[in-house]
Amino acid sequence: MADLRNNFVGIKSPNPFWLASAPPTDKAYNVERAFKAGWGGVVWKTLGEEGPPVVNVNGPRYGAIWGADRRLLGLNNIELITDRDLYTNLREMKQVKMNWPDRALIASIMVPCEEESWKAILPLVEETGADGIELNFGCPHGMSERGMGAAVGQVPEYIEMVVRWCKQYTRMPVITKLTPNITDIRKPARAAKAGGTDAVSLINTINSIVSVDLDNFAPNPTVGGKGTHGGYCGPAVKPIALNMVAEIARDPETYGLPISGIGGITTWRDAAEFLALGAGNVQVCTAAMTYGFKIVQEMISGLSDWMDSKGHRSLDDICGRAVPNVTDWQYLNLNYIAKAHIDQDACIKCGRCHIACEDTSHQAITQFVDGVRHFEVMEDECVGCNLCVNVCPVENCITMVGLEPGTLDQRTGKVVDPNYANWTTHPNNPAARQAAE
Amino acid sequence: MGTTQSGIHRGRLAPTEYETNFSDLHPRLDDHEALVAADRCYFCYDAPCMTACPTSIDIPLFIRQISTGNPVGSAKTIFDQNILGGMCARVCPTETLCEQVCVRNTAEHRPVEIGRLQRYATDVAIATNTHFYERAARTGKAIAVVGAGPAGLACAHRLAVAGHDVVVFEAREKAGGLNEYGIATYKAVDDFAQAEVDYVLSIGGIEVKNGLKLGRDFTLSDLTANFDAVFLGMGLSGVNALGAEGENLPGVVDAVDFIAELRQAADKATVPVGRRVVVIGGGMTAIDAAVQAKLLGAEEVTICYRRGKEQMNASEFEQDLAASKGVMIRHWLQPKRVIARDGHVAGIEVEYTEMRDGKLTGTGETGVLAADQIFKAIGQTFEPAGLGSLAMASGRIAIDAEGRTSVANVWAGGDCVKAGEDLTVTSVAQGRDAADSINRMLAAGAQPSIAVA
Numbered sequence: 001m002a003d004l005r006n007n008f009v010g011i012k013s014p015n016p017f018w019l020a021s022a023p024p025t026d027k028a029y030n031v032e033r034a035f036k037a038g039w040g041g042v043v044w045k046t047l048g049e050e051g052p053p054v055v056n057v058n059g060p061r062y063g064a065i066w067g068a069d070r071r072l073l074g075l076n077n078i079e080l081i082t083d084r085d086l087y088t089n090l091r092e093m094k095q096v097k098m099n100w101p102d103r104a105l106i107a108s109i110m111v112p113c114e115e116e117s118w119k120a121i122l123p124l125v126e127e128t129g130a131d132g133i134e135l136n137f138g139c140p141h142g143m144s145e146r147g148m149g150a151a152v153g154q155v156p157e158y159i160e161m162v163v164r165w166c167k168q169y170t171r172m173p174v175i176t177k178l179t180p181n182i183t184d185i186r187k188p189a190r191a192a193k194a195g196g197t198d199a200v201s202l203i204n205t206i207n208s209i210v211s212v213d214l215d216n217f218a219p220n221p222t223v224g225g226k227g228t229h230g231g232y233c234g235p236a237v238k239p240i241a242l243n244m245v246a247e248i249a250r251d252p253e254t255y256g257l258p259i260s261g262i263g264g265i266t267t268w269r270d271a272a273e274f275l276a277l278g279a280g281n282v283q284v285c286t287a288a289m290t291y292g293f294k295i296v297q298e299m300i301s302g303l304s305d306w307m308d309s310k311g312h313r314s315l316d317d318i319c320g321r322a323v324p325n326v327t328d329w330q331y332l333n334l335n336y337i338a339k340a341h342i343d344q345d346a347c348i349k350c351g352r353c354h355i356a357c358e359d360t361s362h363q364a365i366t367q368f369v370d371g372v373r374h375f376e377v378m379e380d381e382c383v384g385c386n387l388c389v390n391v392c393p394v395e396n397c398i399t400m401v402g403l404e405p406g407t408l409d410q411r412t413g414k415v416v417d418p419n420y421a422n423w424t425t426h427p428n429n430p431a432a433r434q435a436a437e
Numbered sequence: 438m439g440t441t442q443s444g445i446h447r448g449r450l451a452p453t454e455y456e457t458n459f460s461d462l463h464p465r466l467d468d469h470e471a472l473v474a475a476d477r478c479y480f481c482y483d484a485p486c487m488t489a490c491p492t493s494i495d496i497p498l499f500i501r502q503i504s505t506g507n508p509v510g511s512a513k514t515i516f517d518q519n520i521l522g523g524m525c526a527r528v529c530p531t532e533t534l535c536e537q538v539c540v541r542n543t544a545e546h547r548p549v550e551i552g553r554l555q556r557y558a559t560d561v562a563i564a565t566n567t568h569f570y571e572r573a574a575r576t577g578k579a580i581a582v583v584g585a586g587p588a589g590l591a592c593a594h595r596l597a598v599a600g601h602d603v604v605v606f607e608a609r610e611k612a613g614g615l616n617e618y619g620i621a622t623y624k625a626v627d628d629f630a631q632a633e634v635d636y637v638l639s640i641g642g643i644e645v646k647n648g649l650k651l652g653r654d655f656t657l658s659d660l661t662a663n664f665d666a667v668f669l670g671m672g673l674s675g676v677n678a679l680g681a682e683g684e685n686l687p688g689v690v691d692a693v694d695f696i697a698e699l700r701q702a703a704d705k706a707t708v709p710v711g712r713r714v715v716v717i718g719g720g721m722t723a724i725d726a727a728v729q730a731k732l733l734g735a736e737e738v739t740i741c742y743r744r745g746k747e748q749m750n751a752s753e754f755e756q757d758l759a760a761s762k763g764v765m766i767r768h769w770l771q772p773k774r775v776i777a778r779d780g781h782v783a784g785i786e787v788e789y790t791e792m793r794d795g796k797l798t799g800t801g802e803t804g805v806l807a808a809d810q811i812f813k814a815i816g817q818t819f820e821p822a823g824l825g826s827l828a829m830a831s832g833r834i835a836i837d838a839e840g841r842t843s844v845a846n847v848w849a850g851g852d853c854v855k856a857g858e859d860l861t862v863t864s865v866a867q868g869r870d871a872a873d874s875i876n877r878m879l880a881a882g883a884q885p886s887i888a889v890a
Contacts, residue, residue: 068476348543351482367483393479394544 002307003314004300006040006104008281009173009198009258011131013040013104016303016315017271017296020262020283021045021108021134021177024293026082028092032099037293038300041104043201043283046081046136047089049111049121054080054143060221063210063230072290074236076208078221078228080142081110086124094128105129106175110136110148113158115165122170132172135162135197137188138179138204140231150204153179156191163195175260178202178244180237185244186251193257200248201260201283203241205231234286238264242277246326249278266295268302275315276322330424335417337409338384338400340364340377346397349373353388353398361387380410440712440736444781445688445810447709449734455705458732462623462758463527463553471557474550475504477541485538486551491858491866492519496535500554512562513569515555519869520594521587523563523633524616525862526556527624530721532754534862563636572642573600578879581606581664583651586614587861588670588851590637591868592875596668597642599876604664605643608650612638614672615852616861618697621725622705623732652822661846666875669834669842669849670868673859675818679717681785683775684813688782692716692726692814699729711810714738715785717772718814720750726812727764738764739806743771743790743797773803775811784808819853831855840871848875 006016018041019025019034026045034042048054056079065074082089097105107130111117125133136143137153144150152158159176166174176192178185180203189200207229209219219227241263248254261279265271266287274282287295312318342353342365354375357365364381365388366374377388389398403409405418425432440449450458466474478500486496495514502511515522531537531552539548561567578601582589585607593603611617616630638645649655651671660667676691678684688711695708702708710733716723719742731738740759742749745768749756759766769790776784784807788799819833828835828843833855840848850867852859 069473348540349481349485350479350540351484352479355482373483373485 002304002312004304004307006281006315008104008260009132009175011041011104011106011173012102013281014102015040015296015300016275016281017041017299018043018104018106018260018281018283019288020285021106021136022285022289023077023079024285024288027084027089028096031092031096031105034288034293034296035096035100035103038296039103039293040281041106041131043106043108043134044089044093044130046108046110046139047086047121047125048081049117050086050124053083053085056080056083057223059223063220064234065210065236072286073234074208074210074232075234075286075289076205076210076230076232078141078223078230081108081136081139086121090124090128093125093130097129097131104131106132106134108134108136108177110139110143113147113152113162118162118165119169122166122172126170126172130172132175132198133166133170134175134177134201135166136177136204137162138177138202140179140181140205140207141229150179150181153177153188153204154182156187159188160191160195163192163197167196173198175199175201177204177262179204180240180244180263181207185247186254189248189251189254189257193254197257199258199260199280200254201262202248203237203244203263205233206237206240208232233264234290235264235266235270238266238270242273245274245279246277246323249320249323250326266290268299268306271299272303272306272318273322275319277326278320278323280315280319331422333420333422334426335405335419335421337403337416339379339382339403340384340386340388340398341401342375342377342388342398343396344374344376346394347375348394348397349375350393351375352391352393356387356391361385382411440734443712443809445709445711448706449710450706452706454734459622459626459705461626462621463556465560466550466553466557471503471508471554474554475500478504478549479540481540485540486535486549489534489538490518491534491860491862492522492525492869493866494518494522494555496551496555499558500549500551503554503558508558508561509565509567511558512567515559516562516569519862519865520591520637521616521633521861521865522555523559523636524587524620524625524630525865526552526559527629528616528620529860529862530752530754533752563632566636568636568639570594570598570640572597572640575602575642576600576879578602578665579604579663580666580668580875581660582668582670583660584608584614584670584672584851584853585612585634585645585647586670586672586851586864587616588672588864588868588871589614589668590634591865592668592670592848592850592872593643593868594637594640595869595872596875597640599872601642601665601876601879603643605645606649606651606655607645607647608653608671610647612645612647614670618700619693619722620700621696621729622699623729625700650822652824656823657825657827657844657847661844665846665879667847668840668868668871668875669824669847669853670851670864671819671853673817673819673852675820676813677816677818679772679775679813679815681772681774683777683782684772686775686777686782687780688809689775689811689813692718692722692812693817695812696722696725696729699733705733708733710735711782711808712736713806713808714810714812715806715808716740716812716814717785718742718812718816719744719748720814720816721752721755722817723812723814724751724755724759724764726814728759728762730810730812731762731764735810739808740764740766741770741772741785741787741806742766742768745769771797771799773799776805782809782811785811817852817859839874840867841874846878 004015021043061079107125139149176197211220261274262283354365480497499511499514536548582605613630714730716727770787774786834849848871851864
């Protein structure tokens with residue numbers, strides 16, 4: 001039985017599945033239900049400074065895109081930080097932490113970018129017994145217009161400054177939550193590290209307009225005829241999040257910096273992928289908002305069963321295992337040659353591979369063979385691009401098969417070279433030519 | 438009255454039972470159901486379903502249009518190929534056409550519900566009275582169409598779109614042909630056949646003359662003399678005889694007449710049916726008659742077919758439908774003699790059959806099935822009349838690949854030609870293609886001829 005216990009910057013939880021700071025963690029009622037369902041930890045919905053709380057819109061706050069059968073693929077929201085009184089939140093946090101001492105409870109915080117503001121709130125949070133704090137430098141809507149959230153997260157100097165204040169004024173571990181609405185995610189991560197952060201968490205939501213109401217010509221969600229960009233999340237953002245996590249995990253300047261992975265995690269498999277790319281644990285929101293808290297049971301059993309089947313005993317066995325295999329394009333082996341192969345027994349003859357290849361790629365898949373509808377890869381045309389694999393509706397029907405070194409690549413007429421060779425030394429690369437001269 | 442009284446009687450059921458029994462077999466998909474069903478389509482390239490459709494409807498495209506919330510555009514995709522796509526969606530044996538070849542069968546043994554999706558889209562267009570075609574400028578050409586069934590209507594519509602004036606001669610009281618008279622009631626509820634006729638005719642330029650029968654009221658030569666082209670789409674008016682003694686007794690009925698009577702009856706309770714009904718035949722007509730006899734309250738309905746299950750023309754789906762309604766299907770039985778009591782049908786003597794040396798042969802073993810009503814459903818025949826010297830092939834009108842007959846400027850299509858399958862959708866395809874051929878002929882005639890050296 002795999003050990004799923006998680007120790008993230010000293011914060012212990014029975015499993016690596018935390019609920020991200022968001023509507024599901026806004027009050028004791030929800031968090032109690034989450035812990036009962038089995039969540040390892042929660043990041044309480046972002047607290048603001050003392051005084052009258054923020055207000056939310058009273059119209060729709062969420063928009064979505066859907067796949068087949070209205071399966072939710074992407075969600076966006078224009079909700080702000082908690083709109084409840086600071087002390088109400090703090091009182092509830094303290095009670096919940098007392099009720100659930102084995103679970104992680106993290107306070108997400110967003111106050112104005114002034115030292116006094118941070119200095120004032122940190123002792124209040126510390127007093128709840130929270131296990132750590134997460135600095136919300138990511139919220140892309142509303143709060144950013146007031147100089148907080150993503151407005152801070154987009155300026156590395158501010159990140160470093162605020163992290164430094166937090167490390168100075170609290171003993172709690174500091175997790176810095178990053179916005180993806182930036183060109184190079186490594187810059188804010190490096191700044192957070194420079195400020196002394198214990199960890200980063202990412203990604204926060206992505207600036208987005210999910211759809212346009214074509215009757216009213218206004219973005220969705222439409223509030224009284226107008227809309228604004230919201231924060232995008234859910235399964236659709238996972239690839240963006242994975243890349244950003246990997247970028248930080250493999251950056252020499254931030255290598256080893258603990259990462260809490262966030263972004264579209266819906267199943268145990270998604271979670272395992274984040275862990276493999278260097279995340280120490282994961283945070284989930286949209287999946288819970290779509291299906292309820294019970295999904296964590298699938299995540300726990302799925303991760304555990306997969307680890308058992310592969311012989312991984314603890315999270316340490318898998319965390320970061322894929323990081324060494326993330327590289328730059330220029331280091332990919334140009335002598336690795338693969339061809340698509342269609343399993344004729346599995347093929348249902350929909351023709352999608354053919355038309356995708358024929359219309360948009362390399363004209364390497366037949367439509368007819370001897371006058372009969374038959375889809376087969378022409379190896380002398382196949383560049384191994386993988387498009388057919390991706391458009392095929394049948395799993396494992398089309399696979400990419402690597403050519404053994406020494407065999408003939410029918411497309412190029414050359415024998416497959418067993419040696420690794422990449423673009424840096426390729427004769428077509430001007431830089432390589434220059435170096436040789 | 439009830440189902441147990443012997444003899445042939447009307448009103449065997451309570452009024453609500455009639456309503457339930459003759460309601461829509463496959464109710465229209467609602468919007469959500471349609472989206473879910475449409476999502477299953479893979480949008481195949483050179484899709485097998487499209488190839489299997491006799492009218493070559495672009496099925497992946499119309500389903501994609503449904504899935505993107507454009508049922509009206511979807512209906513146009515359907516009507517472009519098949520103006521009677523609404524009825525075909527209801528009556529096509531999709532399980533042996535488009536749905537049989539759906540690639541989903543390979544993986545899941547369950548095809549995309551193409552027929553029901555087609556009905557969904559066409560219903561939206563017809564219900565909202567959305568029309569997609571306008572007549573071209575009038576050409577001044579006049580074309581006669583004989584028969585207002587699927588072939589004739591499809592032909593007339595396409596000719597009208599091209600700007601020709603069309604006169605349709607229809608022997609019966611209403612247009613629609615088998616759609617009106619020959620389809621089981623539960624497959625075309627709410628007078629859909631007439632709604633569809635109205636929809637088709639709304640293009641304009643088509644005049645339907647009812648009550649005029651070829652061979653009785655006019656001849657083919659009358660038409661060729663007065664029109665630029667003629668399309669013959671008469672259908673089959675003859676019914677095969679059982680060849681069994683006593684088949685003219687009261688209580689022995691042509692299944693097609695029974696089906697038509699039921700369709701035309703505003704109140705199904707007025708249609709009489711026997712307590713024990715035997716249907717002779719193995720095609721769709723046999724199934725339609727048997728199922729509806731059961732639905733009218735017959736206590737016991739038996740189909741006797743002289744060959745095995747595999748040879749039945751009725752599709753697997755239709756056979757299952759009959760079984761689910763409580764119809765007994767018996768194979769390898771042929772009629773020998775209708776047995777009478779007091780001048781009325783009392784039963785039928787049947788003989789077991791077998792294949793002997795590749796030939797269907799009676800075994801000599803016989804038995805009697807009690808029956809107070811017998812339906813004949815062993816096929817229909819073409820009864821040529823008023824056609825002059827028009828060439829025939831296997832008892833039906835001979836045509837070439839374009840639908841041209843042996844007589845100049847005369848085309849034919851539908852059940853009156855030999856095509857192999859007597860399907861509504863095949864008739865539509867033939868009527869449509871004949872119209873295209875007529876158009877080409879008329880267009881070529883309008884061009885100055887070019888001498889070729």
